[in-house]
Amino acid sequence: MPTHEQxxxxxxxxxxxxxxxxxxxxxxxxxxxLREAAGWIRRREAEILAANQADLTAAExxxxxxxxxxxxxxxxxxIDSIADGLEAIAELPDxxxxxxxxxxxxxxxxxQRVSVPLGVIGVIYESRPNVTADxxxxxxKAGNAVxxxxxxxxxxxxxxxxxxxxxxLVRAGLDGNSxxxxxxxxxAAVGALLRAHASLDMVVPRGGKSLVQRVQNEARxxxxxxxxxxxxxxxxxxxxxxxSRDVVVNxxxxxxxxxxxxxxxxxxxxWLDHAxxxxxxxxxxxxELRGDxxxxxxxxxxxxxxxxxxxxxxxxxxxxxxxxxxxxxxxxHIRRHGSGHTDGLLAEDREAAAGFLKRLDSAIAVHxxxxxxxxxxxxxxxxxIGIATGRLHxxxxxxxxxxxxxxxxxxxxxxxxx
Amino acid sequence: MPTHEQxxxxxxxxxxxxxxxxxxxxxxxxxxxLREAAGWIRRREAEILAANQADLTAAExxxxxxxxxxxxxxxxxxIDSIADGLEAIAELPDxxxxxxxxxxxxxxxxxQRVSVPLGVIGVIYESRPNVTADxxxxxxKAGNAVxxxxxxxxxxxxxxxxxxxxxxLVRAGLDGNSxxxxxxxxxAAVGALLRAHASLDMVVPRGGKSLVQRVQNEARxxxxxxxxxxxxxxxxxxxxxxxSRDVVVNxxxxxxxxxxxxxxxxxxxxWLDHAxxxxxxxxxxxxELRGDxxxxxxxxxxxxxxxxxxxxxxxxxxxxxxxxxxxxxxxxHIRRHGSGHTDGLLAEDREAAAGFLKRLDSAIAVHxxxxxxxxxxxxxxxxxIGIATGRLHxxxxxxxxxxxxxxxxxxxxxxxxx
Numbered sequence: 001m002p003t004h005e006q007x008x009x010x011x012x013x014x015x016x017x018x019x020x021x022x023x024x025x026x027x028x029x030x031x032x033x034l035r036e037a038a039g040w041i042r043r044r045e046a047e048i049l050a051a052n053q054a055d056l057t058a059a060e061x062x063x064x065x066x067x068x069x070x071x072x073x074x075x076x077x078x079i080d081s082i083a084d085g086l087e088a089i090a091e092l093p094d095x096x097x098x099x100x101x102x103x104x105x106x107x108x109x110x111x112q113r114v115s116v117p118l119g120v121i122g123v124i125y126e127s128r129p130n131v132t133a134d135x136x137x138x139x140x141k142a143g144n145a146v147x148x149x150x151x152x153x154x155x156x157x158x159x160x161x162x163x164x165x166x167x168x169l170v171r172a173g174l175d176g177n178s179x180x181x182x183x184x185x186x187x188a189a190v191g192a193l194l195r196a197h198a199s200l201d202m203v204v205p206r207g208g209k210s211l212v213q214r215v216q217n218e219a220r221x222x223x224x225x226x227x228x229x230x231x232x233x234x235x236x237x238x239x240x241x242x243x244s245r246d247v248v249v250n251x252x253x254x255x256x257x258x259x260x261x262x263x264x265x266x267x268x269x270x271w272l273d274h275a276x277x278x279x280x281x282x283x284x285x286x287x288e289l290r291g292d293x294x295x296x297x298x299x300x301x302x303x304x305x306x307x308x309x310x311x312x313x314x315x316x317x318x319x320x321x322x323x324x325x326x327x328x329x330x331x332x333h334i335r336r337h338g339s340g341h342t343d344g345l346l347a348e349d350r351e352a353a354a355g356f357l358k359r360l361d362s363a364i365a366v367h368x369x370x371x372x373x374x375x376x377x378x379x380x381x382x383x384x385i386g387i388a389t390g391r392l393h394x395x396x397x398x399x400x401x402x403x404x405x406x407x408x409x410x411x412x413x414x415x416x417x418x
Numbered sequence: 419m420p421t422h423e424q425x426x427x428x429x430x431x432x433x434x435x436x437x438x439x440x441x442x443x444x445x446x447x448x449x450x451x452l453r454e455a456a457g458w459i460r461r462r463e464a465e466i467l468a469a470n471q472a473d474l475t476a477a478e479x480x481x482x483x484x485x486x487x488x489x490x491x492x493x494x495x496x497i498d499s500i501a502d503g504l505e506a507i508a509e510l511p512d513x514x515x516x517x518x519x520x521x522x523x524x525x526x527x528x529x530q531r532v533s534v535p536l537g538v539i540g541v542i543y544e545s546r547p548n549v550t551a552d553x554x555x556x557x558x559k560a561g562n563a564v565x566x567x568x569x570x571x572x573x574x575x576x577x578x579x580x581x582x583x584x585x586x587l588v589r590a591g592l593d594g595n596s597x598x599x600x601x602x603x604x605x606a607a608v609g610a611l612l613r614a615h616a617s618l619d620m621v622v623p624r625g626g627k628s629l630v631q632r633v634q635n636e637a638r639x640x641x642x643x644x645x646x647x648x649x650x651x652x653x654x655x656x657x658x659x660x661x662s663r664d665v666v667v668n669x670x671x672x673x674x675x676x677x678x679x680x681x682x683x684x685x686x687x688x689w690l691d692h693a694x695x696x697x698x699x700x701x702x703x704x705x706e707l708r709g710d711x712x713x714x715x716x717x718x719x720x721x722x723x724x725x726x727x728x729x730x731x732x733x734x735x736x737x738x739x740x741x742x743x744x745x746x747x748x749x750x751h752i753r754r755h756g757s758g759h760t761d762g763l764l765a766e767d768r769e770a771a772a773g774f775l776k777r778l779d780s781a782i783a784v785h786x787x788x789x790x791x792x793x794x795x796x797x798x799x800x801x802x803i804g805i806a807t808g809r810l811h812x813x814x815x816x817x818x819x820x821x822x823x824x825x826x827x828x829x830x831x832x833x834x835x836x
Contacts (some may be wrong), residue, residue: 020753020779023777023779024777097776103798105796105797105798109787109791109796111797111798116779118809118810119779119809201809201810202809202810217638220635222640222808222810240832243832246832246834247830247832247833247834249834250834250835251834254834254835335438344828357827358442358515359441359442360825361438361441361534361537361825362825363825363826364825364826364828365825365826365827365828366827366828366830367827367828367829367830368829368830368831368832368833369527369828369829369830369831369832369833369834370830370833370834370835372834372835373527373828373830373833373835375835378523378527378835379523379529379826380521380523380529390640391536391537391619391620391823392536392619392620392640392810392811392823393810393811395823395824395825395826396826405809405810405813406813407778407779407780407781407782407783407813408781408782408783408797408813408814409775409783409784409785410762410782410783410784410785410787410791411785411786411787412665412784412785412786412787412788412791413786413787414658414661414664414665414786414787415665415786415787415788415791416664416665416667416668416669416672416787416788416790417668417672417788417790417791417793417796
């Protein structure tokens with residue numbers, strides 16, 4: 001039996017070779033491979049569903065909760081949409097060999113900054129089996145090899161999806177190791193993967209906070225991570241009341257469980273006259289409100305907010321609301337309690353809005369629109385592997401462009417450095 | 419006595435506050451601060467030289483080697499050029515609030531990607547005291563606070579430079595904690611700094627390989643690191659003999675000790691007729707040559723190259739030379755032995771050159787020019803904090819632009835997500 005380190009080293013070698021071949025492949029071949037993979041996933045529907053049924057049976061035996069079982073469950077529609085997803089990635093523009101900058105120095109040297117693949121990317125995820133195909137598709141589109149490690153509750157589903165996908169990739173002439181699935185569910189193997197400098201260029205954890213934190217703590221390779229989305233909107237004195245109501249309702253309630261959902265509303269004292277109608281609109285739609293004294297005074301249904309509420313990402317139809325004296329106080333609250341994901345304001349005063357956005361230290365700063373637009377698809381990126389809340393390399397939605405790096409090309413005619 | 423962790427937390431809090439003030443400062447004020455800092459460094463020349471003398475005396479007592487003492491030494495010219503450096507940084511264009519991308523979605527949402535400061539940057543460096551001012555200047559120009567930790571052999575020089583610099587920053591109205599110097603030389607304090615997620619957004623080690631590796635191993639914050647520059651040039655069959663001679667001589671011998679220096683030359687067998695003149699040119703200029711059998715056969719002065727030579731960054735007037743059958747063999751050698759810093763080729767055949775550059779997995783790929791151009795100044799970046807050899811965030815020269823990150827600004831007119 002090889003050790004975990006030996007296993008990861010071997011996977012890493014194969015990944016490197018595949019990454020090299022991918023970097024030299026044409027966009028047409030990579031796109032063809034994604035379409036072939038989609039085709040094989042459709043063709044293997046029965047096998048994938050049977051594998052998924054085995055996971056579901058095990059999950060029920062183990063007493064997993066309903067939400068988790070729903071995330072795990074595949075059906076013909078879901079398999080179809082996994083295949084659709086790969087075909088949609090194939091349609092995206094090629095993110096490689098884009099000239100990002102191009103200039104000529106006084107000595108005649110021409111310097112170009114050109115997008116190139118990142119290399120080998122690890123993706124560690126939890127129960128949704130669709131990530132197996134989505135993550136592989138995005139990585140391969142950007143010329144990267146990927147090493148996948150899904151949740152143990154989805155082991156059979158992931159294996160079946162991975163086999164179908166790999167058959168498609170090979171059929172289109174790509175290296176069969178372009179997308180590798182970690183062949184063991186042992187946690188120690190994940191630890192070895194996270195330490196594998198030489199094998200991995202980046203790791204992307206996709207899942208709940210405990211997974212992300214574990215990856216961040218253990219990783220010795222760079223991590224592109226998504227932590228909290230404790231998102232804020234500030235309602236400026238100049239905010240349009242009807243627009244504010246629609247945007248806040250959408251930001252909180254459209255899908256309260258996504259990372260772009262609004263969690264805390266900060267209302268300028270000068271706008272307080274308009275607040276009762278907004279509170280009513282939220283309560284009518286089933287939102288629980290937790291407010292400071294001034295907000296509680298407006299509506300008997302508002303429960304008191306504790307200090308802890310300001311730090312909580314509810315991911316549920318609950319909204320904490322606080323009255324602030326001005327934009328500076330709103331920024332101060334966001335700095336103390338925010339997570340740097342998506343924050344913004346509602347304001348008709350464009351100058352005040354520009355100043356506020358500039359002072360917000362968030363990956364995504366929104367003005368007069370819903371925080372729920374914090375999404376790669378909504379940004380026009382086509383598909384995303386997640387939202388990055390760190391500050392380096394990529395911030396916000398991570399699509400195929402963010403899965404590339406760049407190379408400088410220095411083109412001369414014999415120049416030497418004096 | 420506070421623990422190292424408490425000390426770092428306190429420095430981190432101060433750094434955060436300073437970073438916030440810097441992010442909200444105008445470019446004019448930051449530039450004024452850099453000029454004031456330069457002025458105070460010039461005015462305090464006598465004190466800085468006295469402090470440097472104390473370091474030099476201690477270094478001699480401890481028997482430090484001549485090269486190290488030279489790196490440590492300041493004189494009026496060197497102090498002048500430190501101040502010049504800060505003034506030159508002040509003249510660079512503002513790297514902040516640049517609109518890097520700007521597009522409008524079908525729903526009318528306008529999305530901008532705008533450059534913003536990274537936050538708080540740690541810089542850990544060795545004996546050259548000028549880094550105290552250079553690193554602080556680059557970080558502040560880009561709106562970042564910096565926490566500096568210089569080598570213990572330069573402790574007095576660094577403190578004197580830092581005091582003068584800080585006085586200048588405060589005089590221009592910046593927060594006095596914009597550039598903090600770690601107040602202890604204990605290694606454990608550096609360890610605490612490297613683990614300080616909450617206090618530091620990035621750490622930049624500047625120094626020898628052992629420093630960089632220690633930082634990479636210990637850091638829990640992202641590292642922008644420079645490892646080896648084991649750089650290659652491939653002489654293609656179509657290479658111009660005179661240009662190749664001039665470029666190779668320059669790449670190896672202009673300054674053999676810099677990270678962009680050429681270390682291994684790969685000669686296409688079809689070009690071997692031109693090789694003797696090239697070998698003569700190198701030997702004449704005092705370069706030691708280590709070659710494979712075919713190269714040894716051309717000149718009796720060529721010593722045999724061992725396997726280890728191909729992996730060695732000499733940083734000295736020594737060049738290893740190997741004959742390869744074609745471009746693919748050259749790429750194969752570079753992949754096995756290169757460090758991904760700066761590699762390239764000499765070729766008149768432009769199509770062959772473009773294919774070769776594209777297949778090179780190096781931060782900087784050069785064609786018909788010297789590897790010694792791998793430098794922020796030569797790229798037109800004005801000044802650099804180092805050359806990054808990692809793949810994420812920044813690759814190649816790290817100037818003020820690379821010390822920024824970005825924010826998405828999403829500008830709406832009340833759009834909600836369906």
